[in-house]
Amino acid sequence: MKKAWFSALALALIYGCASTPPAETAPAPATPGQTLPAPPPVGVKPLAPSAVQTDPLKDPNSGLAKRSIFYDLDKYDVKDEYRPLLQAHGKYLAEHRSSKMLIQGNCDERGSREYNIALGQRRSEGVKRMLVLMGATESQVEPVSLGEEKPRCSEHTEGCWSENRRSDMLYGGEY
Amino acid sequence: MRKSATLLAALLLFANAARAQLTIEIIGGGANQIPVAVLPFVGETALPQSITEIVEQDLTRSGRFRAIFVGGVNPLPADPAQVNFADWKSRLADAMVIGQAQRLPDGRFEVRFRLLDVPKQVQIGGVAFTLTASQVRLTAHKIADFIYEKLTGERGVFSTRIAYVVKQGARYELRVADADGQNAQSILISQEPIMSPAWSPDGTRMAYVSFQNKKPILFVQNLSASKQPAPVANYRGSNSAPAWSPDGKQLAAVLTRDGTSQIYLMGTDGGNLRRLSFSATIDTEPFFTPDGQSIYFTSDRGGSPQIYRMAVSGGEPTRITFDGDYNVSPRVSPDGKTLAYISRINGRFQLMAMDLESRQIQALTDGQRDESPTFAPNGRIILYASDIDNRGVLAAVSSDGRFKQRLGIQAADIREPSWGPFMGN
Numbered sequence: 103m104k105k106a107w108f109s110a111l112a113l114a115l116i117y118g119c120a121s122t123p124p125a126e127t128a129p130a131p132a133t134p135g136q137t138l139p140a141p142p143p144v145g146v147k148p149l150a151p152s153a154v155q156t157d158p159l160k161d162p163n164s165g166l167a168k169r170s171i172f173y174d175l176d177k178y179d180v181k182d183e184y185r186p187l188l189q190a191h192g193k194y195l196a197e198h199r200s201s202k203m204l205i206q207g208n209c210d211e212r213g214s215r216e217y218n219i220a221l222g223q224r225r226s227e228g229v230k231r232m233l234v235l236m237g238a239t240e241s242q243v244e245p246v247s248l249g250e251e252k253p254r255c256s257e258h259t260e261g262c263w264s265e266n267r268r269s270d271m272l273y274g275g276e277y
Numbered sequence: 278m279r280k281s282a283t284l285l286a287a288l289l290l291f292a293n294a295a296r297a298q299l300t301i302e303i304i305g306g307g308a309n310q311i312p313v314a315v316l317p318f319v320g321e322t323a324l325p326q327s328i329t330e331i332v333e334q335d336l337t338r339s340g341r342f343r344a345i346f347v348g349g350v351n352p353l354p355a356d357p358a359q360v361n362f363a364d365w366k367s368r369l370a371d372a373m374v375i376g377q378a379q380r381l382p383d384g385r386f387e388v389r390f391r392l393l394d395v396p397k398q399v400q401i402g403g404v405a406f407t408l409t410a411s412q413v414r415l416t417a418h419k420i421a422d423f424i425y426e427k428l429t430g431e432r433g434v435f436s437t438r439i440a441y442v443v444k445q446g447a448r449y450e451l452r453v454a455d456a457d458g459q460n461a462q463s464i465l466i467s468q469e470p471i472m473s474p475a476w477s478p479d480g481t482r483m484a485y486v487s488f489q490n491k492k493p494i495l496f497v498q499n500l501s502a503s504k505q506p507a508p509v510a511n512y513r514g515s516n517s518a519p520a521w522s523p524d525g526k527q528l529a530a531v532l533t534r535d536g537t538s539q540i541y542l543m544g545t546d547g548g549n550l551r552r553l554s555f556s557a558t559i560d561t562e563p564f565f566t567p568d569g570q571s572i573y574f575t576s577d578r579g580g581s582p583q584i585y586r587m588a589v590s591g592g593e594p595t596r597i598t599f600d601g602d603y604n605v606s607p608r609v610s611p612d613g614k615t616l617a618y619i620s621r622i623n624g625r626f627q628l629m630a631m632d633l634e635s636r637q638i639q640a641l642t643d644g645q646r647d648e649s650p651t652f653a654p655n656g657r658i659i660l661y662a663s664d665i666d667n668r669g670v671l672a673a674v675s676s677d678g679r680f681k682q683r684l685g686i687q688a689a690d691i692r693e694p695s696w697g698p699f700m701g702n
Contacts, residue, residue, distance in 0.1 A: 223538050
């Protein structure tokens with residue numbers, strides 16, 4: 103059960119967050135305040151229209167839907183193109199002080215496994231530092247490394263390697 | 278002997294004897310191999326398996342010996358007086374091994390063997406063993422160690438053990454096996470990655486990194502205990518790269534509790550934490566020198582990952598590698614004279630050896646993805662992780678680069694080897 107949920111999440115991450123901009127899937131229109139169907143006529147109190155707020159973390163239209171940052175070989179600096187994304191997450195964390203985030207740094211499969219743990223940590227650490235600059239607090243964000251141990255893509259090609267050089271931002275409840 | 282029996286019993290508690298055995302393929306040939314004739318022992322068929330077959334395989338696999346054909350000898354000699362030395366001289370044997378085996382009244386076995394110098398026609402040495410049916414392999418490895426030491430002047434490693442990680446689908450196993458890859462037992466099974474196993478210097482404990490809590494956490498497991506230990510280091514971020522001090526009292530490991538990956542010293546239970554490296558960059562993969570005074574490690578403080586050395590007492594590190602832009606995974610030979618490490622050369626990861634005195638460098642392998650070198654306790658062989666057709670295998674190379682062999686398991690990824698220490702008799 104938990105596993106299925108996790109795979110679903112993984113899929114959501116893959117399709118929702120690839121940095122090579124994926125064709126934005128048509129979002130399911132958020133419909134707060136939709137009128138409910140006519141209530142049954144007898145003895146039931148009509149409900150007030152519910153004001154359900156869509157969770158921006160789950161809204162594919164939101165700037166928060168993307169959760170991944172990609173890197174060049176051997177590098178851990180966050181490229182400029184990811185600044186707006188980090189800004190959006192930093193702002194969200196600033197506005198939701200009870201939210202926690204785990205950042206997982208990943209590497210491609212080449213080179214020393216232990217060096218890749220350190221490199222992945224450097225990647226997640228860099229993301230954390232930017233999020234803190236953009237409003238998050240230190241205690242909200244834990245950077246960890248998965249090194250080359252949990253590749254998203256398992257082919258031994260440059261295409262896969264570039265997808266695996268990545269930091270993922272996961273909110274509490276998502277890991 | 279009692280210790281290894283206890284260990285075996287404890288390992289059996291895990292009830293998951295590794296089914297797939299390692300197979301060994303010898304690739305290169307060694308030079309100056311000693312021609313040795315290992316004759317079947319008289320009465321050997323009483324044993325559950327052939328002991329001389331294992332002895333001969335051990336010796337040839339080391340690259341130091343060449344087996345002489347021993348067919349057509351009848352009757353088999355059990356005593357030097359029964360040996361036709363002229364015949365063995367004409368077969369070009371320099372040394373020969375004879376012996377006998379018999380079942381004892383209590384169900385155990387006795388095996389005696391003698392090592393003979395053929396040109397001189399004298400006995401070099403001989404030993405008698407009393408063993409149970411489950412100790413045939415271990416006894417064979419001990420006989421091979423005896424022969425190896427008498428004929429080469431160096432200690433043999435046939436009765437030592439290796440550890441490695443096997444990945445099969447989504448399942449990870451940390452296994453301990455004889456140095457020839459046989460007799461493998463799982464000491465940890467997990468659905469999450471396991472890496473960096475490191476034997477304690479006395480061979481009773483194993484440090485390793487587990488991802489079972491979704492991030493790297495450091496454990497030290499007692500090999501005679503049947504339960505999962507408590508973590509030794511589980512700080513914020515990542516905890517990895519364990520290395521034992523030669524006296525077995527301390528671990529060096531890499532933590533990120535204060536920022537980037539830095540090297541710390543701690544007791545083997547994780548207590549008395551002391552930060553050893555102070556940089557704003559990556560410092561990882563610590564490895565103690567045999568005297569325990571210094572640590573080799575990998576750092577990108579110069580802009581690319583290179584190998585450095587620092588004193589355990591503190592002070593400025595010295596840079597050791599300068600060629601290329603990726604030199605990692607330093608391991609010092611047991612005599613402290615050679616540094617094995619991995620170098621990226623034109624996109625290929627190769628095993629290198631540096632003579633620490635002359636700083637001369639030799640490429641030992643020409644693979645694509647060679648990783649994680651580990652010295653045999655006698656320093657003669659380096660075991661490392663390699664791959665064939667994108668499947669992880671273990672490979673071994675003599676420290677002079679001349680002799681190579683490969684150990685693989687069908688349909689499984691095998692990686693992260695760690696060679697255990699000499700064990701007391």
